[in-house]
Amino acid sequence: xxxxxxxxxxxxxxxxxxxxxxxxxxxxxxxxxxxxxxxxxxxxxxxxxxxxxxxxxxxxxxxxxxxxxxxxxxxxxxxxxxxxxxxxxxxxxxxxxxxxxxxxxxxxxxxxxxxxxxxxxxxxxxxxxxxxxxxxxxxxxxxxxxxxxxxxxxxxxxxxxxxxxxxxxxxxxxxxxxxxxxxxxxxxxxxxxxxxxxxxxxxxxxxxxxxxxxxxxxxxxxxxxxxxxxxxxxxxxxxxxxxxxxxxxxxx
Amino acid sequence: xxxxxxxxxxxxxxxxxxxxxxxxxxxxxxxxxxxxxxxxxxxxxxxxxxxxxxxxxxxxxxxxxxxxxxxxxxxxxxxxxxxxxxxxxxxxxxxxxxxxxxxxxxxxxxxxxxxxxxxxxxxxxxxxxxxxxxxxxxxxxxxxxxxxxxxxxxxxxxxxxxxxxxxxxxxxxxxxxxxxxxxxxxxxxxxxxxxxxxxxxxxxxxxxxxxxxxxxxxxxxxxxxxxxxxxxxxxxxxxxxxxxxxxxxxxxxxxxxxxxxxxxxxxxxxxxxxxxxxxxxxxxxxxxxxxxxxxxxxxxxxxxxxxxx
Ligand SMILES: Nc1ncnc2c1ncn2[C@@H]1O[C@H](COP(=O)(O)OP(=O)(O)OP(=O)(O)O)[C@@H](O)[C@H]1O
Ligand SMILES: [Mg+2]
Numbered sequence: 001x002x003x004x005x006x007x008x009x010x011x012x013x014x015x016x017x018x019x020x021x022x023x024x025x026x027x028x029x030x031x032x033x034x035x036x037x038x039x040x041x042x043x044x045x046x047x048x049x050x051x052x053x054x055x056x057x058x059x060x061x062x063x064x065x066x067x068x069x070x071x072x073x074x075x076x077x078x079x080x081x082x083x084x085x086x087x088x089x090x091x092x093x094x095x096x097x098x099x100x101x102x103x104x105x106x107x108x109x110x111x112x113x114x115x116x117x118x119x120x121x122x123x124x125x126x127x128x129x130x131x132x133x134x135x136x137x138x139x140x141x142x143x144x145x146x147x148x149x150x151x152x153x154x155x156x157x158x159x160x161x162x163x164x165x166x167x168x169x170x171x172x173x174x175x176x177x178x179x180x181x182x183x184x185x186x187x188x189x190x191x192x193x194x195x196x197x198x199x200x201x202x203x204x205x206x207x208x209x210x211x212x213x214x215x216x217x218x219x220x221x222x223x224x225x226x227x228x229x230x231x232x233x234x235x236x237x238x239x240x241x242x243x244x245x246x247x248x249x250x251x252x
Numbered sequence: 253x254x255x256x257x258x259x260x261x262x263x264x265x266x267x268x269x270x271x272x273x274x275x276x277x278x279x280x281x282x283x284x285x286x287x288x289x290x291x292x293x294x295x296x297x298x299x300x301x302x303x304x305x306x307x308x309x310x311x312x313x314x315x316x317x318x319x320x321x322x323x324x325x326x327x328x329x330x331x332x333x334x335x336x337x338x339x340x341x342x343x344x345x346x347x348x349x350x351x352x353x354x355x356x357x358x359x360x361x362x363x364x365x366x367x368x369x370x371x372x373x374x375x376x377x378x379x380x381x382x383x384x385x386x387x388x389x390x391x392x393x394x395x396x397x398x399x400x401x402x403x404x405x406x407x408x409x410x411x412x413x414x415x416x417x418x419x420x421x422x423x424x425x426x427x428x429x430x431x432x433x434x435x436x437x438x439x440x441x442x443x444x445x446x447x448x449x450x451x452x453x454x455x456x457x458x459x460x461x462x463x464x465x466x467x468x469x470x471x472x473x474x475x476x477x478x479x480x481x482x483x484x485x486x487x488x489x490x491x492x493x494x495x496x497x498x499x500x501x502x503x504x505x506x507x508x509x510x511x512x513x514x515x516x517x518x519x520x521x522x523x524x525x526x527x528x529x530x531x532x533x534x535x536x537x538x539x540x541x542x543x544x545x546x547x548x549x550x551x552x553x554x555x556x557x558x559x560x561x
Contacts, residue, residue, distance in 0.1 A: 051447065053446065058350060084446060084447055085449030091443065091447075093440060097441065097462075098461060099461070107445075107448060108448035111454050158444070161448065165449060
């Protein structure tokens with residue numbers, strides 16, 4: 001399988017504190033990769049290096065190479081705006097804009113000028129909502145506020161919003177951690193469905209979730225990548241002792 | 253409030269309650285006293301007091317319209333000038349400036365807000381007025397003289413000078429409130445926009461959308477300040493009870509009328525007229541400030557901004 005993202009020797013610093021140590025990893029195309037590890041081990045930090053979201057933190061600094069489709073996104077002159085269009089992101093807490101359901105999804109389409117006309121915009125919004133398994137629940141109230149949706153619906157709205165700009169990669173940082181089991185299940189089904197079209201990286205604290213949705217799993221500890229293997233292997237016969245201890249709940 | 257606790261606690265609570273209640277009593281007392289003392293003109297002129305254009309105390313003729321007009325017009329000029337600057341500075345401080353720069357800017361703005369109004373007035377007389385008379389006014393007449401706003405005699409004292417001074421005085425307060433409001437917008441909103449491929453400007457627009465009602469509140473707060481401002485405007489507006497479309501003409505505001513005429517108001521009806529116009533000012537600023545507080549509260553409590561379900 002061809003790799004979509006290729007990370008080599010990535011170090012990351014918040015000011016003087018190093019948060020990631022020499023990480024190298026290949027993220028395959030159209031698969032789900034799960035990041036697991038104890039709190040504070042750098043999963044979010046690493047995820048956010050993949051669309052340069054850490055650029056918003058003034059003291060943050062990355063060293064190393066992250067190639068997406070063969071191009072180093074940390075090379076000088078990289079178009080960060082275009083990069084983030086290509087690498088979408090869904091956050092831990094749903095964060096819809098204070099706009100209508102329709103306008104939330106339309107936002108990314110509009111700013112990137114993806115639509116040809118009004119009908120096309122409508123179509124794209126509906127497709128994104130359908131792909132995010134939300135359309136049926138909201139089709140009668142597209143023009144009402146996004147804040148009227150339940151937590152799980154808001155999170156799927158954020159996924160729809162991300163899908164609408166036609167990214168190639170979707171990064172998800174604990175997208176279901178604030179949701180109840182039923183809403184979580186919907187998100188998980190969605191992730192499995194979405195990998196037909198997108199490469200997905202998902203951070204999760206939930207071992208079952210990682211084993212249910214992912215093809216490969218990466219285990220981090222203290223800013224280091226301890227093990228990266230097919231999920232099947234990770235959960236039955238990991239190479240590292242640390243991985244086994246973590247997965248079986250012997251610490252952390 | 254629970255009624256448990258020692259006698260000391262009860263005493264403490266009563267003292268606080270009395271303190272809180274006294275505020276209400278004071279406001280009510282001021283209102284009552286003002287209505288009482290303005291009854292002579294309220295009864296004699298009725299609504300005509302608010303719509304009359306002539307203010308001739310010697311002939312016992314009292315029309316407040318020029319002062320109401322002057323107050324509103326100078327405040328609106330102030331807002332028009334101040335809003336873009338305040339928004340620009342606040343956005344720069346919150347969205348762009350590195351911490352090292354944002355702090356000193358915030359400090360400077362607080363300093364500006366603390367300058368006594370009479371100092372602004374002096375500056376207006378000695379610096380701004382000559383500047384308008386010799387440069388800005390000349391420029392405006394040369395290029396925009398075909399507009400009725402910029403016709404008439406240039407003295408440097410008048411509506412425009414008053415409006416600019418007011419703009420300077422309300423810019424710090426609007427800026428610092430807008431800054432607080434922008435800071436209250438969750439980072440997740442900015443990240444959401446960025447993650448969709450938004451540029452800095454597009455991201456800022458999302459932030460402004462979140463903060464809209466708070467920004468409106470800040471503006472209304474500035475308006476309240478401008479309407480009530482007295483000392484500085486008295487010194488530069490020219491104190492003339494006329495309604496003129498030209499911004500170079502002298503005008504007058506309610507607050508400045510009161511400040512400059514109270515001492516000479518000896519007879520009862522003149523006094524009553526001044527108090528009634530003061531009452532108008534009181535009510536307008538009260539409503540404006542209440543509105544501002546309400547709008548700002550809305551952002552702080554997240555009614556209109558990004559809140560998680
Ligand atoms: N903005 C920041 N400034 C400074 N240090 C930070 C910042 N964000 C994270 N860190 C530090 O970097 C390390 C990694 O944090 P990160 O958020 O990536 O962990 P995580 O694995 O996502 O944890 P969690 O599972 O709790 O979300 C932690 O020690 C954290 O304190
Ligand atoms: Mg995290």
